[in-house]
Amino acid sequence: MVATGSRRRYATISGMQDHELYRRILGIEAPWYVESVELKLEADEIHVHLAHYGMIHWPCPECGVDCPLYDHQPERQWRHLDTCQYRTILHTQPPRSACPEHGVRAVHLPWAEPSSRFTALFERLAIDWLKAASQKAVAGLLHLSWDEIHGIMERAVQRGLERRKAEVVSEIGVDEKAFRKGQHYLTLVNDLKRSRVLYVAEDRKQSSLDGFWETLTAEQLAGIEAIAMDMWDPYITSVREHVPDADGKIVFDKFHVAQHLGDAVDQVRRGENKILRAAGDDRLAGTRYDWLRNPAKMEPKDRREFAELKKSGLKTARAWALKETGMALYHYTYERPARKHFRWWHNWAVRSRLQPMIEVAGMLKRRFPNIITYLRHRITNAASESINAKIQWVKYTARGYRNQQNFIHAIYFHCGGLDLAPEPTK
Numbered sequence: 001m002v003a004t005g006s007r008r009r010y011a012t013i014s015g016m017q018d019h020e021l022y023r024r025i026l027g028i029e030a031p032w033y034v035e036s037v038e039l040k041l042e043a044d045e046i047h048v049h050l051a052h053y054g055m056i057h058w059p060c061p062e063c064g065v066d067c068p069l070y071d072h073q074p075e076r077q078w079r080h081l082d083t084c085q086y087r088t089i090l091h092t093q094p095p096r097s098a099c100p101e102h103g104v105r106a107v108h109l110p111w112a113e114p115s116s117r118f119t120a121l122f123e124r125l126a127i128d129w130l131k132a133a134s135q136k137a138v139a140g141l142l143h144l145s146w147d148e149i150h151g152i153m154e155r156a157v158q159r160g161l162e163r164r165k166a167e168v169v170s171e172i173g174v175d176e177k178a179f180r181k182g183q184h185y186l187t188l189v190n191d192l193k194r195s196r197v198l199y200v201a202e203d204r205k206q207s208s209l210d211g212f213w214e215t216l217t218a219e220q221l222a223g224i225e226a227i228a229m230d231m232w233d234p235y236i237t238s239v240r241e242h243v244p245d246a247d248g249k250i251v252f253d254k255f256h257v258a259q260h261l262g263d264a265v266d267q268v269r270r271g272e273n274k275i276l277r278a279a280g281d282d283r284l285a286g287t288r289y290d291w292l293r294n295p296a297k298m299e300p301k302d303r304r305e306f307a308e309l310k311k312s313g314l315k316t317a318r319a320w321a322l323k324e325t326g327m328a329l330y331h332y333t334y335e336r337p338a339r340k341h342f343r344w345w346h347n348w349a350v351r352s353r354l355q356p357m358i359e360v361a362g363m364l365k366r367r368f369p370n371i372i373t374y375l376r377h378r379i380t381n382a383a384s385e386s387i388n389a390k391i392q393w394v395k396y397t398a399r400g401y402r403n404q405q406n407f408i409h410a411i412y413f414h415c416g417g418l419d420l421a422p423e424p425t426k
Contacts, residue, residue, distance in 0.1 A: 018037055019033075019034040019035075019036075019037065020034075022034045022037055022048050025083075026048065026080065026090070026111060026119075027110075027111070028050065028110070028111070029110065030053065031052040031053045031055050032050055032051070032052050032092075032110065033050070033051060033052070033053065034048060034049070034050060035049045035050060035051040036048075036049045037049070039086070043087075044085060044086050044087060045086055045087045045088070045089060046083050046086045046087070046088045046089070047077075047088075047089050047090075047091060048080070048088065048089070048090050048091065049090075049091045049092065050090060050091065050092040051092065052092075052095065055069060055095075056068060056069060057069070057097075058095055058097040058107045059097070059107065059108075060097055060099035060101075060102055060105060060107075061097075061105050061106065061107055061108045061114070062099065062101075062102040062105060063099065063101060063102060065099065065101075067097040067098055067099045067100070068097065068098050069095055069096075069097060069098075070095075070096045070097055070098040070104050071095075071096055071104075072093040072094065072095050072096065073093060073094045073095075073096060073106055074093065075091055075092065075093050076091070076092065076093075076094060077089050077090060077091045077117070078090045078111065078112050078116070078117060078118055078119050078122075079117065079118045079119065079122055080111075080118075080119045080121065080122055081119070081121050081122055081125060087143070090111065090119065092109075094106050094107065094109060095107050112422075113155070113422055115155065116152075116155060116422070117148075118152065120422040120423070123152050123155070123156070123422045124421050124422060125142075126138060126142060126144075126149065126152045127152065127153075127156050127420050127421060129141065129142075130149070130152070130153055130413065131414070133397070134397040135149050135150055135153065135410075150406065150409070153409055153410070153413050154409050155422075156413060156418075156420035156421075156422075157409050157412045157413050157416070157418065157420070159418075159419070159420060159421075159422065160412070160413075160416060160418025160419050160420050161412065161416075161418065163418070163419050164418070166216075166217055166219075166220060167220075168219065168220050168223030168224075169191045169193075169198065169220070169223070169224065170193070170223060170224065170225040170226070171191070171192040171193050171225060171226050171227075171228075171377075171379050172189060172190065172191065172192065172198070172224055172226070172227045172228070173188075173189070173190040173191075173192045173227070173228045173229070173253075173379075173381045173383060173384040174187070174188070174189055174190075174209060174227060174228070174229040174230075174235050174239075175187075175188045175190065175229070175230070175381055175384040175387075175388065176188065176204045176230070176232070177388060177391055179404050179407060184404075185203055185204040186200055186201065186202060186203075186204075186404065186407070186408065186411075187199075187200070187201045187202075187203065187204050187205075187208040187209055187235075188200055188384070188387070188388075188411070189209070189212045190381075190383060190384045190387055191383075191417075192228065192379055192381075192383045192384070193383075194417060195383045195386060195387060195417075196387075196415060196416055196417030197387060197411055197412060197415040197416045197417075198212070198416075199211070199212040199215065200408045200411050200412065202404050202408075204232065204234065204235075205234055206234035206235070206237050206238045208234075209234070209235050209238040209239070210238050210241075210242070213238070213242035213243070221242065221243055221244060222244055224243055224249060225249060225377065226249050226251055226373075226376075226377035226379050227239055227243070227246075227249050227250050227251065228251050228253050228379045228380055228381045228384070229250060229251070229252065229253060229381070230252070230253060230256045230381075231252050231256065231363075231367050236250065247369065247370070248373065248376075249373070249377070250370045250373065251370060251371075251373045251374050251377050251379055251380075252367055252370045252371050252373075252374075253380055253381040254330055254374060254380045255380060255381060255382070255385065256381070257326075257327070257364065257371060258323075258327055260360050260363065260364070261322075261323040261326055261327065261360060262291075262292050262323060263356075263360075264319065264323070264354075264356035264357050264359070264360040265291050265292070265316065265319045265320050265322075265323050265356075265357075266288060266291065266292075267356035268315050268316050268319040268354050268356050268357065269284055269287070269288065269291060269316040269319070271315075272284060272314060272315045272316050273285065273316075283309065283312070283314070284309075284314070284316060287306075287309065287316075290302070290306050290309070291316065291319075291320050291323075295307070315354060318352060318354065319352075319354050319356070319357050322345070322348065322349055322352060322354070322357050325345055325348075326345050326349070326364070328341065329341055329342055329345070329371075330374060332375060333375070334375070335372055335375050335376075338372060338375055339372065342364075342368060342372075345361075346361050346364075346365055349361035350362070387415050390414060390415055391411055391414075391415060394410050394411065394414050394415075395407070395410075
């Protein structure tokens, strides 16, 4: 029976049917039962008070051995899924058991994890929403603070990482991600086959990547077949110090090679454009991205105009031809003709009298042993780039993060391929 009257601030819901209803809604089983249900109208809340039947023994949360009841902790409360428009909150005094081996410990409760102020079902709902919206948006919808919603995310990530099995990942990508403007980076290690983040560390030092190898078993290290990465010396040193036969497994990423060549073309274009514009020639003005795009994807008008530029005697056109011919290396199937092609291309580049192209040709020659490994392993960091795009979305929707650790949690949450859902102890 519910008390009535406009002056009543709360009402106690009595009757065995109401208690049984909430017992079933909450999934409460013996020895627990619903002791009382209280409706607070002005606060738009329902408070469910739980109790347990007398039990002499409770399982130790550490070892599971039945131990005598020691005492009860002060009353705690947990936010549960709403009942219609009312926030639903559970209350009880958690019992503690006295284990001969582990001492006095609070027992596991069937509706929530030990460190949480929310029931497992509520956390599961919050996790599902967090997968589709920003922390701020979900916090607003669930009437939680930013810290509370981030705590749910952080616990989900911790659960997911603890559930990961020590499996062999044969193809790995090592990449970096800017945290904010300036020299603030994160190091990412990705599973290229399953397109998921395996590891995130602050900065892009050798020690940043060293931490990943230390999490692997000898079997996992030996099972790595190929590693796609940028030509960043601290990463190279880290791989060589930890991965067996590293030099045969490192593949300098195809797209980073293209980036170096593209940057060299742009340097040539900028220098030539400055000279031409001083003479009243604007042919290269506004063409920066044309030299980086695939002509086949241009509009017909743009493609015709670009074809005229390619046929001109411009230095930029020669630099572009060098870039395209250099990237033809990746069309080869066998190493011997690919090596012959590279020697021919390198000789052309160093005789081109285009200083940016000469410099990039020298760099690619020094790095060539781990460029040609592409033909053996056929991997790129394309999966890492798709992960980076998702990370950029996470960063944009959050409008930035307070610190790197919060950003790292968000990366694992959205890109780690983790099993995030809570599992209440039965």
